[in-house]
Amino acid sequence: MAKVTFTIADMHCSNCVMRLEGIEDDLPGVHRATASYRSQKMEVEYDETLVTVEEIAAAIRKKGYEPTH
Amino acid sequence: MNNILIALITGLTTGGLSCLAVQGGLLASSLASQVELDLQNQPVTASGKRKRVAAVPVGKKVHLARPILFFLAAKLLAYTLLGFLLGALGSVLQLNPVSRGILQAAVGVFMLGTALRMFNIHPIFRIFAIEPPASLRRWIRRFSKGSDSAVTPLFLGALTVLIPCGVTQAMMALAVGTGNAATGAAILFAFTLGASPLFFAAAYLTTRLGTVLERYFTRFVAALVLILGLISIDAGLTLMGAPFSPSNLMIRLSTPQGAAAAAENDPAASGAYELVVNATDTGYQPEYLQAPANQPLRLIVKTQETYSCSRAFVIPELDMGEMLPATGSVAFDIPPQQAGKILYFSCSMGMYGGAIRFN
Known part of the structure; x- marks a missing residue:
């Protein structure tokens, strides 16, 4: 299990947090996604044999946010 | 009865927007399953960006009214x-007036912080965001996806008690202050009912008209919460009898000392000087009074068909x-006070106030 932390500067409320954490359900291989509006970061635990960092970043973009890591 | 009316009017005027600013996340979650279905058919832009979940493209048939009502x-x-x-x-x-004042001022600080966070003034104000714990967020998300479309908004609507907005918190303090279960229930019922039309309209329009309106709407709510926060801090300080509250400063500065009403009747008749204050629907008249120091004072507060919180x-x-x-x-029999002392009085919400100076 690998871990990656994204900075997501355009999170603007607690609602964004729940929306972003939805990638946990959307993307096979993502074990856990925990976002924080206060720190503007999201930590993702994922199975590197099933999904890549780029795919996770793409899933975040698909939700309307711009991740950097 | 008066507090219930105040709660209803507060809800009708400001409660809906303030609540939506804080509880919009839960509402959006309850609408998400329907809206996301719609979004799946929406094209992604060249930059890879997609409209926010809360924004429903105009013209799409999504039944938003029912879940919002639930x-x-x-x-x-x-x-x-x-x-x-x-x-x-x-x-x-x-709670005594001072405790209520502290509570109200604290609510005001929270509202002020919330407004500054919404304006995105500085990252430090993000501490005023209420974030449910990660485990609860995960549970809510899974519940909202897996359950019936009517159950989700019903359940998440009930969960809003966990994230009351600043105005709601003020009403909660008012409910505690009544010291009566039935009146407390009536106050929050009236406030929530009053807040519902604005909440519904704002939520419906925001989800319908998209992110452009959402941005302006957020700023509008932030400005409103900012004003309410300042009013709440002032009311709290006034309720605490703080001489530096803006309202109390205004009373002192706007009334020349010579113009203050003086104790009026024969002290021999009742054994105490008497002062009369009229509690009207718009405050106390006169606001600033004078009384002799080191003597008992009888303050008579009169009402004449008064229905505001000045009662x-x-x-x-x-x-x-x-x-x-x-x-x-x-x-009210006031014990002797030293010369130069200023004694503040107010309504129990700190909205109206006045002062007596002892000379």
């Missing part, structure tokens, strides 16, 4: 129950207070 109905029920519990708690733990009269420093009749008069 959400609001559950919220109404949950807050009425909360009001009942808070009123019951207040009957056990009666809930308190003198915080002396821990005196009484709910005045709509028409009539109530006397």
Whole structure:
């Protein structure tokens, strides 16, 4: 299990947090996604044999946010 | 009855927008399953960006009114129950005016911080964002996806009791202050009912008209919450009898000392000087009075078909207070005060105030 932390500067409320954490359900291989509006970061635990960092970043973009890591 | 009317009017005027600013996340979650279905058919732009989940493209057939109504109905029920519990708690733990003032000022600071966070002034103000724990967020998300479309908004509407907005918190403090379970329930019922039309309209329009409106809407709510926060801090300080509260400063500065009403009757008749203050729907008249120092004073507060919160009269420093009749008069016997002392009085919400200077 690998871990990656994204900075997501355009999170603007607690609602964004729940929306972003939805990638946990959307993307096979993502074990856990925990976002924080206060720190503007999201930590993702994922199975590197099933999904890549780029795919996770793409899933975040698909939700309307711009991740950097 | 008066507090219930205030709660209803507060809800009708500001409650809806303020609540939506804080509880919009839960509402969006309850709408998400329907809206996301719609989004799946929406094209992604060249930059890979997609409209926010809360924004529904105009013209798409999504039935948003029903889940919003379910959400609001559950919220109404949950807050009425909360009001009942808070009123019951207040009957056990009666707050004095100073404690209520501290609570109200703290609520004001929270609202101020929330407004500055919404304006995105500085990252430090993000500490004012209420974030449910990660485990609860995960549970809510899975529940909202896996359950029936009617159950989700009902359940999440009830959950709003966990994230009350600043104005709601002020109403919760009011419910505690009544010290009566039924009145507490009535206050939060009236407030939540009053807030519902604006909440519904704003939520419906925001989800319908998309992110451009959402951005302006957020700023509008932030400005409103900012103003309410400042009013709440002032009211809290006034209720604490703080001489530096903006309202109390204004009373002192705007009334020349010579113009202040003086003690008026023959001290020999009742053994104390008497001062008369009229509690009207718009405040106390006169606001600034003078009385002789080192002598007992009888303050007579009169009402004449008064229905505003000025009827809930308190003198915080002396821990005196009484709910005045709509028409009539109530006397407060004030012990001798030193020369130069200024004694502040106000309504129990800190909205109206006045002062007596002892010379």
